[in-house]
Amino acid sequence: xxxxxxxxxxxxxxxxxxxxxxxxxxxxxxxxxxxxxxxxxxxxxxxxxxxxxxxxxxxxxxxxxxxxxxxxxxxxxxxxxxxxxxxxxxxxxxxxxxxxxxxxxxxxxxxxxxxxxxxxxxxxxxxxxxxxxxxxxxxxxxxxxxxxxxxxxxxxxxxxxxxxxxxxxxxxxxxxxxxxxxxxxxxxxxxxxxxxxxxxxxxxxxxxxxxxxxxxxxxxxxxxxxxxxxxxxxxxxxxxxxxxxxxxxxxxxxxxxxxxxxxxxxxxxxxxxxxxxxxxxxxxxxx
Amino acid sequence: xxxxxxxxxxxxxxxxxxxxxxxxxxxxxxxxxxxxxxxxxxxxxxxxxxxxxxxxxxxxxxxxxxxxxxxxxxxxxxxxxxxxxxxxxxxxxxxxxxxxxxxxxxxxxxxxxxxxxxxxxxxxxxxxxxxxxxxxxxxxxxxxxxxxxxxxxxxxxxxxxxxxxxxxxxxxxxxxxxxxxxxxxxxxxxxxxxxxxxxxxxxxxxxxxxxxxxxxxxxxxxxxxxxxxxxxxxxxxxxxxxxxxxxxxxxxxxxxxxxxxxxxxxxxxxxxxxxxxxxxxxxxxxxxxxxxxxxxxxxxxxxxxxxxxxxxxxxxxxxxxxxxxxxxxxxxxxxxxxxxxxxxxxxxxxxxxxxxxxxxxxxxxxxxxxxxxxxxxxxxxxxxxxxxxxxxxxxxxxxxxxxxxxxxxxxxxxxxxxxxxxxxxxxxxxxxxxxxxxxxxxxxxxxxxxxxxxxxxxxxxxxxxxxxxxxxxxxxxxxxxxxxxxxxxxxxxxxxxxxxxxxxxxxxxxxxxxxxxxxxxxxxxxxxxxxxxxxxxxxxxxxxxxxxxxxxxxxxxxxxxxxxxxxxxxxxxxxxxxxxxxxxxxxxxxxxxxxxxxxxxxxxxxxxxxxxxxxxxxxxxxxxxxxxxxxxxxxxxxxxxxxxxxxx
Numbered sequence: 001x002x003x004x005x006x007x008x009x010x011x012x013x014x015x016x017x018x019x020x021x022x023x024x025x026x027x028x029x030x031x032x033x034x035x036x037x038x039x040x041x042x043x044x045x046x047x048x049x050x051x052x053x054x055x056x057x058x059x060x061x062x063x064x065x066x067x068x069x070x071x072x073x074x075x076x077x078x079x080x081x082x083x084x085x086x087x088x089x090x091x092x093x094x095x096x097x098x099x100x101x102x103x104x105x106x107x108x109x110x111x112x113x114x115x116x117x118x119x120x121x122x123x124x125x126x127x128x129x130x131x132x133x134x135x136x137x138x139x140x141x142x143x144x145x146x147x148x149x150x151x152x153x154x155x156x157x158x159x160x161x162x163x164x165x166x167x168x169x170x171x172x173x174x175x176x177x178x179x180x181x182x183x184x185x186x187x188x189x190x191x192x193x194x195x196x197x198x199x200x201x202x203x204x205x206x207x208x209x210x211x212x213x214x215x216x217x218x219x220x221x222x223x224x225x226x227x228x229x230x231x232x233x234x235x236x237x238x239x240x241x242x243x244x245x246x247x248x249x250x251x252x253x254x255x256x257x258x259x260x261x262x263x264x265x266x267x268x269x270x271x272x273x274x275x276x277x278x279x280x281x282x283x284x285x286x287x
Numbered sequence: 288x289x290x291x292x293x294x295x296x297x298x299x300x301x302x303x304x305x306x307x308x309x310x311x312x313x314x315x316x317x318x319x320x321x322x323x324x325x326x327x328x329x330x331x332x333x334x335x336x337x338x339x340x341x342x343x344x345x346x347x348x349x350x351x352x353x354x355x356x357x358x359x360x361x362x363x364x365x366x367x368x369x370x371x372x373x374x375x376x377x378x379x380x381x382x383x384x385x386x387x388x389x390x391x392x393x394x395x396x397x398x399x400x401x402x403x404x405x406x407x408x409x410x411x412x413x414x415x416x417x418x419x420x421x422x423x424x425x426x427x428x429x430x431x432x433x434x435x436x437x438x439x440x441x442x443x444x445x446x447x448x449x450x451x452x453x454x455x456x457x458x459x460x461x462x463x464x465x466x467x468x469x470x471x472x473x474x475x476x477x478x479x480x481x482x483x484x485x486x487x488x489x490x491x492x493x494x495x496x497x498x499x500x501x502x503x504x505x506x507x508x509x510x511x512x513x514x515x516x517x518x519x520x521x522x523x524x525x526x527x528x529x530x531x532x533x534x535x536x537x538x539x540x541x542x543x544x545x546x547x548x549x550x551x552x553x554x555x556x557x558x559x560x561x562x563x564x565x566x567x568x569x570x571x572x573x574x575x576x577x578x579x580x581x582x583x584x585x586x587x588x589x590x591x592x593x594x595x596x597x598x599x600x601x602x603x604x605x606x607x608x609x610x611x612x613x614x615x616x617x618x619x620x621x622x623x624x625x626x627x628x629x630x631x632x633x634x635x636x637x638x639x640x641x642x643x644x645x646x647x648x649x650x651x652x653x654x655x656x657x658x659x660x661x662x663x664x665x666x667x668x669x670x671x672x673x674x675x676x677x678x679x680x681x682x683x684x685x686x687x688x689x690x691x692x693x694x695x696x697x698x699x700x701x702x703x704x705x706x707x708x709x710x711x712x713x714x715x716x717x718x719x720x721x722x723x724x725x726x727x728x729x730x731x732x733x734x735x736x737x738x739x740x741x742x743x744x745x746x747x748x749x750x751x752x753x754x755x756x757x758x759x760x761x762x763x764x765x766x767x768x769x770x771x772x773x774x775x776x777x778x779x780x781x782x783x784x785x786x787x788x789x790x791x792x793x794x795x796x797x798x799x800x801x802x803x804x805x806x807x808x809x810x811x812x813x814x815x816x817x818x819x820x821x822x823x824x825x826x827x828x829x830x831x832x833x834x835x836x837x838x839x840x841x842x843x844x845x846x847x848x849x850x851x852x853x854x855x856x857x858x859x860x861x862x863x864x865x866x867x868x869x870x871x872x873x874x875x876x877x878x879x880x881x882x883x884x885x886x887x888x889x890x891x892x893x894x895x896x897x898x899x900x901x902x903x904x905x906x907x908x909x910x911x912x913x914x915x916x917x918x919x920x921x922x923x924x925x926x927x928x929x930x931x932x933x934x935x
Contacts (some may be wrong), residue, residue, distance in 0.1 A: 047314040052357040053389065060357075076710070086738075087687070112685060112769070113745040114696045114736040119305075144773060144806035147785045150826040150855050153876045155338050155886050155912065156428045164381045164399050165371025168765055186485060186502050187549045187571035188613040188635075195401075195432060197454045197481035202545070202573045203608035204641030204671055210609075211639075211673055212705060212724070212757050222298055225882045227337075227410045232832075232849045233882030235411065241847050242758045244837040247797025250759050253720045257499060259839040265413035265470075265523075266839075271423065272465040279641065280543060280605040281576035283669060283710070287539075 032044045033063045035068065038076060046126035049132060054096075064092060064123070090116040109177035115144075120173070141167040154223030170221070190214060192221070203278030205285060213250055228270075236261060314355045315935070316477030320348040320904070321928030324376055330912075333406035333421050339910055340404055344376030348930055350462050364388050378402040387924075393438045401430045408919040411463075413470070414522055420498035420919050423472050423522070428458030429832050438489070446489040448500070454481040461515065466599075467587030469521035469532040471514060473539075485549070495556030504588040506545040506575070519585065528655055529586050530595055534585040545607075547574035566616040579603040589649065592663060599649035605643035612636055625688035633679040641671040669710040676704045681730075692737045699730040705757065724757040742774040759798050759834060762791035779844070785812040799846075818863040826855035850880035866902075868894035883915030894932070902932040 006150045036043035046052055046060065055063060062068065064084055071081035084092045090111075094195075122134040133140055138160045144147035145167075152160055159165065169174075170191040172183050192215045193200040201210060208217050215221070218238050219229050230239045242252035259266045270276050275285045325343050328335045354367040364386045373380035379401045387393035404427050409415055412422030426909035436450035458477040485502030514537040521532060553567035584598040617631040625695040652663050681699035686692075707722040734747030751765040769787040776782060785808045793800040806828050813821040829852050836847040857874040872890040887910070896905040913921045 023650060025436035038839075044314075047357060048316055048353055048355055049357070050366055052314070053355050054826045055357065059570060062802060112736065113747075114693050114743055115740050144771065144783065145785075146783055146810050146824065147787060147806050147826065149823070149830075150808055150857075151828070153826075153855050153857075153886070154853065154878070155876075155884065159379065162377055162379045164401055166378030179755060182694070186483075186500060186551045186569070187547065188551075188569035189612075191771060195430060195454065196456075197455055198479045198508065200481075200506070200576055202607040202639055202641070204577075204605045204607050204643050205673075206639065206641075206673075210637060211675065211707070212703075217758075217760075225853075225878055225880075225884065232847075233851070233880075234849075237836075237847050240836040240838075241760050241834050244759060244835070245845075246835060246837050247843060248795060249722065249724075250798075251705075251720070251724055251757050252759065254837065255839040257839050257842070261838050263413070264416055268413060271411040271413055271463055271470060274424075274462050274464075280575070280607070280641075281541065281579050281645075283605045283643075283671070 034072065038072075042124050049123075051123065051124050051132070085118065086116055089118050093117040093121075102134060108174060109181060110173060112177075137166040137168055140171075141171075148222055151220075151222040154225055156225070156227050157229050158221060159222035197275045201278050204280045205283050206278040207285060209240075209277065234267065235269055236267045294538040304634075314353075314357075316351065316353040316829060318349060318351040318932070319934075320350075320930050320932040322346055322904070322928050324906070324926055324928035326924060326926050327351040328922055328924040330421075330924075331408065332922065334408065334912065335910070335922045335924050336404045336919040337406060338912065339924060340378040340402060340848060341924075342376040346375040346377050346928065346930075347371060347373065348379070351678040362388070374400075378404070387441070389894070390440055390442055393441045395434070395436045397434045399430075399432045403428045403430060403456075405852050411919070415919075418872065420625050423461065423463045423470070426458065426460035428456060428460065428477065430454070430456045441489075442491065444491060445498055446491075447486070448489055448498075449486040450484070452481075452483040452503075455479065462512075463522075464512075464537070466534070466583065467532045467585070467589065467596075468527045469523045469534075469587075471521050471534045471537065472518040473512050473537065475510055475512045477508070477510045479506070481506045483549075487551075488755060494554075495554060497554035497556075498552070500551045501547075502549040502551070504545075504547040504549060506543070506547075508541070508543040509808075510541045511539070530583075530586060530588060532587055532769050534587070536585070537581070537583040539579065540578065541579040541583040543575060543577045545573055547571050547573040563619040564617070565619075566614075568612070568614045570610075570612040572611070573607070574609075575607045577603070577605045584650075592649060592652065592654040592665075594649070594654050594663070595657075595890040596649040596652040596663075600648040601648070602646050603643060605641065607639065607641045609637065609639040617808050625686060627685040629680070629681075629683040629685070631681045631683075633677075633681075635677040636675070638674045639672055642668070643670075644668050644857075658661065671709050673705065673707045690737075691739050692735055694733075694735050696733040697730070698732075699842070701730065702727040703757070715759075715809060725752055726757050726761065728753045741776070742772060743771070744772050744774075746770045755793070756798070759793075760800060761793065762800065762802075763793040763795070764791070765791040779813060779815045781812040781814075783812075800832075800834040802830070804828075804830040820859075822857075822859040822912075824855065824857040824858075826853070828853040828855075848881075851882075852880050853878045866896040868892075868896075868904075870894075880917070885913045885915075887911045900934050902934075904928075904932060906930065 043061070055284060064082070066082040068081050071077060074080055097114070109264070120134060120140055121132045123132060125132070131137075135143070138149075152158070164236070168183075170183055171181050175181050183194070185191075185194050199209065199215075209215055218231060220231055221229065224230060226235075228234050230238050232241070240255075242250075243255055245252060245254055261267055265271065273285045275282060275287055278287065279285045281287050323344065324341065324346055326341050335536060348407040350369065352367065352369040354364075356362050356365040364389050366386060368385040369383070369384040371380070374382075380399070381396040384396040385394070406421040406425045408420035408422060410422050411424050412420070415422070431454070433453040434450070435452075436448065439447045455478070456480040458476075460477060462473050462475055463470045464473050481504065483502050483504040485500050487500035489498045490496060514534055519534045521534065523532070526532070549569070549571045551567070551569050551785070553565070555563070555565040557563050579602065581599065581601040585607045586595070586597060587599070588595050602725045613633070613635040615631070615633040617629060620628045620630075622628055645665075647665045647667075649663045649665070651660060653660055679698065679699060679701045683695060683697035686694040703726050707721045707724070730749065730751045732747065732749035734745065735744070736745035747769050749767045751762070753761065753763050756763065767787070767789045769785070772782065774782045787804070787806040789804040791800070791802045806826075807825045809824065811823045831848070831850045833846050833848045835844050837844050853876060855874065855876045857872075859872040860869070862869045870890070870892040872888070874888045876886045878884050889909040891907045892904055894902060896902040906926070908926040909924065911923045
């Protein structure tokens with residue numbers, strides 16, 4: 001019932017902004033009118049983008065395509081108009097997007113695999129006029145990253161198909177590879193605790209995160225066959241694989257002998273160790 | 288909660304209404320799709336809610352308002368963007384609001400809500416073999432996140448910025464508590480809120496840009512716990528030393544507060560034309576305080592006291608201080624237009640000092656002979672702490688212009704030093720919980736990418752070698768190889784393929800860790816016309832891991848093995864024939880190995896444009912989930928939906 005009320009309220013409010021915007025929605029001439037004579041659809045789409053706003057008072061089409069008068073005079077000869085592509089196009093974009101330049105040029109995994117700006121961004125408008133994405137964010141990433149995209153098909157993990165989360169919620173496509181690719185918050189911590197703030201601590205008795213390893217030491221965030229998105233299908237495997245000091249000195253104590261793994265009770269360690277991410281009350285993470 | 292959600296949407300949308308008439312709009316795009324859906328589930332509905340969690344009701348599929356005004360400087364805003372989706376009978380919803388005016392200001396607001404439901408039959412369920420489902424650990428909680436940021440004079444030399452973040456996790460949960468040699472089901476009502484406000488400046492000159500931000504983060508949590516009605520017998524029906532362990536009542540309240548000032552600074556810029564520099568520094572000093580009180584009564588036993596007892600009055604006060612900092616500097620040098628050298632260094636340090644005082648009054652205790660009645664008070668003061676330092680030095684060289692190739696090679700040294708100190712009196716089995724642990728990992732990697740005749744191919748290889756391990760699943764050697772092909776075979780046929788292999792191992796005596804993952808994904812896209820897309824996908828995933836473990840009950844060793852073989856078959860079709868828009872999809876994921884299951888999804892959507900502005904859509908979705916070992920979690924669910932679309 002509460003969902004119904006909430007949704008109906010939002011839906012009822014949304015049309016309120018339509019008349020106001022509709023009344024004032026009129027096109028007028030700007031510096032792209034010459035181009036629009038032939039490329040009407042492209043210019044109309046471009047006007048919906050943030051680039052059109054950024055280009056106010058100055059050239060818009062010509063900013064990237066340079067002077068197109070000879071192109072026009074020669075009846076639209078494509079050889080007479082600049083169409084930035086590949087690395088040249090990348091450099092053109094980075095000429096203005098200096099903050100991206102700083103990220104992109106230093107260890108960008110995409111730059112190193114010959115992926116350039118226009119592979120992901122549709123400059124003349126796309127599915128997202130603000131970010132100029134060529135396709136919706138998740139579909140765009142999945143185009144090349146089929147293996148990670150498919151890993152979300154496993155039953156337990158984060159959901160990308162119901163709204164709310166996108167690949168870029170956790171990954172920065174302009175940054176480096178591997179762990180360097182993860183979004184960090186203002187305190188330099190990874191993307192997990194941005195949402196799962198209660199796991200951030202600090203705890204008097206912390207477990208793995210912060211001490212050694214991180215969330216991915218035990219979890220598979222994309223998708224897992226374990227119901228808690230763990231790296232092993234059975235809970236006790238995740239725990240025992242570290243908590244088995246057989247030889248040498250490793251971190252992780254031996255569970256007491258009354259933990260009989262033949263009993264289902266003890267094969268599910270988190271039945272008792274409920275505060276497995278860290279506790280302020282129990283050294284054994286029992287509460 | 289709901290009032291707040293609606294209010295937030297109202298504020299954001301009303302803002303759009305208010306500012307819109309003031310602007311001379313040049314381009315406005317509005318898209319609204321809303322409808323109603325019906326869900327029918329056969330089988331385990333709890334499992335359906337855990338995995339899918341769609342419900343009957345109204346759903347806001349999509350609302351988009353995109354407004355740009357490139358021609359005038361007189362309006363309040365020259366760009367407004369609102370995106371909303373998912374609210375209603377859907378487990379997640381998001382609202383994003385972004386407006387700005389050239390170099391005057393930029394305002395960003397977002398609101399996300401996620402329903403988090405879990406009622407699993409097998410997880411942490413000691414009674415599964417008795418057929419008792421779901422397990423004892425259930426929750427039905429909501430997470431809501433608000434982000435807001437205002438930049439004044441964006442892209443000027445100095446841009447003041449202020450922001451706010453609010454993250455709340457709340458709702459009921461059922462959990463267990465181990466006391467008196469038994470486990471009892473508890474109801475928990477939790478409310479956790481993290482808030483952060485920050486402010487500072489962004490600056491930019493021709494050559495240098497950066498930011499200096501100061502934030503204050505606070506976390507407050509209150510968890511109220513009580514015994515589930517009728518759960519006083521616990522789940523262990525065996526008597527302990529002839530005494531049946533029961534719990535008559537339990538109440539616990541835990542309150543936690545944490546404060547963390549966060550300072551962030553970064554700078555990036557150029558030294559000459561050939562050298563770029565980026566550096567950052569973050570300092571976060573977290574302090575937290577917790578107070579907990581617990582009252583319980585019943586017939587209980589404590590082996591620590593070697594006594595029976597009938598009540599416990601416990602209070603816990605704890606405090607943690609955890610300062611941390613992280614600094615990073617990277618320099619990028621253009622040795623020539625085709626050759627770039629990157630050098631980086633990162634240092635991180637985190638400390639923690641924890642202290643807890645646990646005061647317990649055990650009421651009406653008796654020794655195991657049933658004699659010596661008395662109350663016993665215990666006072667435990669325990670401390671905990673660690674200090675961790677990480678240093679990472681790295682170098683990378685990147686070559687372009689070697690024919691159609693991009694080549695790179697990298698090397699890095701990552702070292703970690705960890706010093707743990709724990710109150711050994713509070714460790715049940717002493718050992719391996721404290722001391723010094725050091726590990727250094729050497730990384731060497733190389734890769735190549737090429738764009739040639741419509742095909743983009745890349746190959747990379749990273750090898751890591753460590754001198755020691757800290758936890759037993761750390762590797763000594765790790766090798767990752769990955770290849771990727773994106774090949775446009777013709778204007779209507781595109782093939783994408785990814786192959787990845789990862790091996791990790793540690794052959795040390797007593798560990799014997801060995802893990803291997805093979806992953807192959809193939810995608811074929813056929814687009815004979817602009818209005819037709821057929822996509823076929825195949826994915827195969829194999830992973831095996833093995834490590835020696837010691838069983839606690841008899842200290843014998845055995846191999847802990849985990850194996851998965853996953854196969855995904857997927858097909859999708861999108862066909863637009865005005866006024867119809869057809870979208871069909873089918874996927875089947877089969878996983879065999881340690882935990883076998885099948886998950887099949889079928890989807891169909893038919894959209895119809897009644898005219899340029901109004902359309903409708905019908906949706907059907909089927910999700911079927913089956914587990915190989917037991918059928919307790921299986922479900923088969925259908926969803927039907929009818930939606931109205933309005934474009935302006």
